[in-house]
Amino acid sequence: MRAFAAGEGHGPGTQHGKDVPEVPTGVAIRDPRGQLLDAAERVLLRDGPAALTSRAVTDEAGVAKGVLHRHFADFEGFLAEFALERVAAVNDRAAALRAAAGAGTVTGNLAAALPALFTPPLLALARLVLARDELRARLRAATGSRLPLMSEWVALAARYLEAERGLGRLSPAADIPVIAPMLVSAVHLLFTDTDGPPPDHAAVTRTVAAALAAAGPAR
Numbered sequence: 001m002r003a004f005a006a007g008e009g010h011g012p013g014t015q016h017g018k019d020v021p022e023v024p025t026g027v028a029i030r031d032p033r034g035q036l037l038d039a040a041e042r043v044l045l046r047d048g049p050a051a052l053t054s055r056a057v058t059d060e061a062g063v064a065k066g067v068l069h070r071h072f073a074d075f076e077g078f079l080a081e082f083a084l085e086r087v088a089a090v091n092d093r094a095a096a097l098r099a100a101a102g103a104g105t106v107t108g109n110l111a112a113a114l115p116a117l118f119t120p121p122l123l124a125l126a127r128l129v130l131a132r133d134e135l136r137a138r139l140r141a142a143t144g145s146r147l148p149l150m151s152e153w154v155a156l157a158a159r160y161l162e163a164e165r166g167l168g169r170l171s172p173a174a175d176i177p178v179i180a181p182m183l184v185s186a187v188h189l190l191f192t193d194t195d196g197p198p199p200d201h202a203a204v205t206r207t208v209a210a211a212l213a214a215a216g217p218a219r
Contacts, residue, residue: 033071033081035061040082044124049131052079079128080138086125087143087152090117094156101163106170107212110157110183111205115198117153117184118191125149153188154181175214183211 039061044052054075058065072078097113126149129136139148158180164170186207190199 032063032067035063036068036071036078037082037085040079041121041124044128045120049124049128052128054078076132076134076138079132079135080142083125083129083135083139083148084142086122087139087149090122090149090152090156093117094152094159097156097160098163101160102167102169106161106164107205107209110160110212111201111208113160114157114184114187114208115191115204117156118188122149123191153184157181157184170212179211179214182214183208186211 036057040052040057043056043060047056054068055065057078058068061067068075068078072081093113093116097109100109100113103109129139129147129149136148139145143152145151158176161170161174161176161180165172165174165176187204190203190207
């Protein structure tokens with residue numbers, strides 16, 4: 001909902017015979033934080049990391065620029081919250097995948113779970129994290145991750161593989177600190193062709209199976 005200065009109505013006003021743009025004042029917005037975060041994702045997906053500015057976000061959200069600074073200390077703080085929400089979602093997926101240990105097959109469970117890490121919004125966020133040093137530093141301070149988001153991707157696979165090794169469904173000699181990043185990187189590469197359709201389930205399954213072959217046979 002947008003409110004306008006007195007006398008403006010719902011369209012441009014006039015000043016000294018000239019049209020002037022409508023100016024939102026006294027804006028009443030439901031969930032302004034969520035509205036701004038959603039707008040940031042749209043800008044990032046459509047225009048890329050370089051276009052993600054405070055002005056671009058508030059314009060996309062349809063609010064005055066001051067709204068962002070009323071809810072966040074600065075723009076990097078806003079971006080950090082934007083990223084941390086998505087990192088938390090990855091951690092939730094990690095817990096769900098680990099809970100699946102012992103059911104189905106190791107390859108099948110990973111092939112079903114990993115594509116959710118490489119959706120267009122998360123791939124765009126990974127590019128943003130790599131592009132902005134200050135954002136990366138803030139995320140490191142908040143999460144302890146060496147490379148925020150990408151570290152969470154690897155941790156998701158590693159925790160699941162550790163659980164399966166503990167159940168005897170992977171070799172006790174499986175080198176998980178090597179296998180997990182290799183697995184995640186291989187599947188990540190399948191999803192980085194932005195000009196083509198995403199890989200199908202069969203392609204993901206083949207890639208996961210090939211990466212897991214390095215783990216050796218189960219007990």
